[in-house]
Amino acid sequence: MAQSISLSLPQSPTSPTSVRLKLIALFKTLGTLTLLLIALPFNALIVLISLLWGIVRWAMPRLRRSPFTKKAVVAAHPQTILVSGAKMTKALQLARSFHAAGHRVILIEGHKYWLSGHRFSKAVSHFYTVPAPQEDSESYIQALVEIVKEEKVDVYVPVCSPVASYYDSLAKPTLSEYCEVFHFDPDITKMLDDKFDFTDQARSLGLSVPKSFKITDPQQVINFDFSQETRKYILKSIDYDSVRRLNLTKLPCDTPEETAAFVNSLPISPEKPWIMQEFIPGKELCTHSTVRDGELRLHCCSNSSAFQINYENVENPQIREWVQHFVKSLRLTGQVSFDFIQAENGTVYAIECNPRTHSAITMFYNHPGVADAYLGKTPLAKPLEPLASSKPTYFIYHEIWRLTGIRSWKQLQTSVNTLVRGTDAIYRFDDPVPFFTLHHWQIPLLLLKNLQKLKGWVKIDFNIGKLVELGGD
Numbered sequence: 201m202a203q204s205i206s207l208s209l210p211q212s213p214t215s216p217t218s219v220r221l222k223l224i225a226l227f228k229t230l231g232t233l234t235l236l237l238i239a240l241p242f243n244a245l246i247v248l249i250s251l252l253w254g255i256v257r258w259a260m261p262r263l264r265r266s267p268f269t270k271k272a273v274v275a276a277h278p279q280t281i282l283v284s285g286a287k288m289t290k291a292l293q294l295a296r297s298f299h300a301a302g303h304r305v306i307l308i309e310g311h312k313y314w315l316s317g318h319r320f321s322k323a324v325s326h327f328y329t330v331p332a333p334q335e336d337s338e339s340y341i342q343a344l345v346e347i348v349k350e351e352k353v354d355v356y357v358p359v360c361s362p363v364a365s366y367y368d369s370l371a372k373p374t375l376s377e378y379c380e381v382f383h384f385d386p387d388i389t390k391m392l393d394d395k396f397d398f399t400d401q402a403r404s405l406g407l408s409v410p411k412s413f414k415i416t417d418p419q420q421v422i423n424f425d426f427s428q429e430t431r432k433y434i435l436k437s438i439d440y441d442s443v444r445r446l447n448l449t450k451l452p453c454d455t456p457e458e459t460a461a462f463v464n465s466l467p468i469s470p471e472k473p474w475i476m477q478e479f480i481p482g483k484e485l486c487t488h489s490t491v492r493d494g495e496l497r498l499h500c501c502s503n504s505s506a507f508q509i510n511y512e513n514v515e516n517p518q519i520r521e522w523v524q525h526f527v528k529s530l531r532l533t534g535q536v537s538f539d540f541i542q543a544e545n546g547t548v549y550a551i552e553c554n555p556r557t558h559s560a561i562t563m564f565y566n567h568p569g570v571a572d573a574y575l576g577k578t579p580l581a582k583p584l585e586p587l588a589s590s591k592p593t594y595f596i597y598h599e600i601w602r603l604t605g606i607r608s609w610k611q612l613q614t615s616v617n618t619l620v621r622g623t624d625a626i627y628r629f630d631d632p633v634p635f636f637t638l639h640h641w642q643i644p645l646l647l648l649k650n651l652q653k654l655k656g657w658v659k660i661d662f663n664i665g666k667l668v669e670l671g672g673d
Contacts, residue, residue, distance in 0.1 A: 225656040250632035275302030285359030286316040287665035299323035301571030317637030333367030341371040360556040362440035392555040410478035418463040482543040488558035494531035498573035499583040512592035562593040562625040592622035
């Protein structure tokens, strides 16, 4: 992590440090491209077998009753659904769920990710790219309007990046003239996305959240009297930070000097405020919820971690009740995800909220009711949860990378157990092409683009379909 962070520090183009960092970026990227090239024939073989079996299956009627065969569904009222976030697995999952229910799916992504591998899914009718909203919000909204009108879209379901969620809210009034927008209004999105405002809102509803302070100057932390506190604290950027969000340094540090040095190293300012939040020991969990008019229609919960790439449904009534209370009180309509800590005494504390789709929705890969949870207007008897038959989801290239770091028999057993019990979140026997095009088209092209600039990166996130970079999206 320290090495990756140093890549972003300003250096003279010809300084020894700059040259060394460019060489590190060069070899790191070339090494990764080589590993992906080695994996390519194995991936291609898996996809080719899947495609050939599909051809044979339909050529031989008796094989159509195979357990791998899914009967085509024609929706009673077919709709055209616009889904954004094409580079991400969660967008692919929603596209597949809508398509499986008999709806037509249009997939979009920013110009930077024109190379999205998920555009090749059989669930996708058409693919478009749009301007980056943070660079030109008016052009972004206009592009959405043109696509909605051209494709006669009935419902827009944003699968937002952290940056795009607010701009999709800004687009809602304009888009609502042509289609339904399954997303929050700007003021709600802004409140949910602000870690400090969210905790204030939850506390006002009588819900449990950690003690929190808004920090706009490092001196506030340096002057804070930690001696009156029973727990440690952590600092988190209120604005999304794809790299520093993984830093969970506990405050105060061992000495006041160390605390001051750490806090002063962070880009804290009135323009970029942070939140100092009470650190509550316990189990970390994450959720995804789909809500309409305050009704919790779809919900899942999974054990969590700082860099989340594995999802297995966990029954947690306390968390479900917390979420139901919150969304009902605000009569929310849209997609919302929460991060929770469950303390040793069983109390659940919401530590963060994200007004957008969570990757945990991949656990609904075999659930036939997802589309109705989003599009239906009739109240449900209870929220949909992952089927009992659904397997935990993982990302095979992340799991293979983990195998290289195994140092004990127990770690090996854990990794093998994950692969045996679970299923890849991207690969589907009846829709195998995205599994190939993500790993051997989308990611390699992003790496080649960085190689051309000799630009460093922190890690590859196959789930989100991007290179995690300092200051990246």
